[in-house]
Amino acid sequence: MHKNNRHKQGYNFANLIKANPALSAFIIKNKFNGQDTIDFSDPLAVKALNYSLLKSDYNITFWDIPNGYLCPAIPGRVDYIHHLHELLANTTRTLPSEVSANIPANKPITVLDIGTGASCIYPILGQREYGWHFVASDIDPVSIKIAKQIISSDKSLSKNINCRLQSNSNNIFNGIIASDEFYHLTVCNPPFHRSLTEASQGTTRKLKNLNKDKLNSTYVKSAKTAASPPEKILNFGGQKAELWCPGGELAFISNMINESKVYQKQVLWFTCLVSKKDHLSKLKLTLKKAHAKQIKVINMAQGHKISRFIAWSFYQVN
Incomplete structure (x- = not known):
């Protein structure tokens, strides 16, 4: 992990339970070393851990997302933020005049999050760690609604994070970046899979890797009604737009690159996570x-x- 990542020493479950006593119900013993852990194949346990981390380490007093929405692992997400800070710090020491001319004097670091999700995790972590300002975009109205609820519960977040709905699923930056705006960074955790079937297969592999015993018979029922059809567990959740798109990760990032040309003077650094190393050469x-x-x-x-x-x-x- 990055040297500035406060989670690099692992989870302090005693402190996390103090912050969120409800987490104690999900604590189990690691059968290999006897240490406290959780069942990472249980979406409720993962959600409880995330809230505990946000409350304990980032002073977030309210954070809740609906069942089935992507519940990102905090340590990995904040690692991205720290590396972005390092990239920006190494850049802005010696900005050329053509860049400086596009950045208003005393402008705070402003970041655009593409596909923020209901969790709004990158804006929360970036604001808490470095005081950055964010525009958080998504094509899913429910994600934007939930993200706004989380942000509105905290004065600092609501002052520095602005949520925007992308009304055209074919666009990434168009319709989000206004003509008079400048961003120091863009961030994105892109949809990886090419189809729902491929996404489901990826979840099956993930559960196997987590040593889930009765994989084929493990289900979670909707919290709304026991009569609802059971849904196969997704430990970190994920809606359609969060998990897959036509062409998968490679097509999504390629489209992002092509669209970024239009906004090349309005963004200092475009960035995007790349899950598959083999995609790098084509990108x-x-x-x-x-x-x-x-x-x-x-x-x-x-x-x-x-x-x-x-x-x-x-x-x-x-």
């Missing part, structure tokens, strides 16, 4: 064809998991 080629002047791949590590994001700029910033 770099697309960026070169788009005449991006700077292309970077930043690797991140959380335990044994390696993740990365790609960053590009149409400014000669370094």
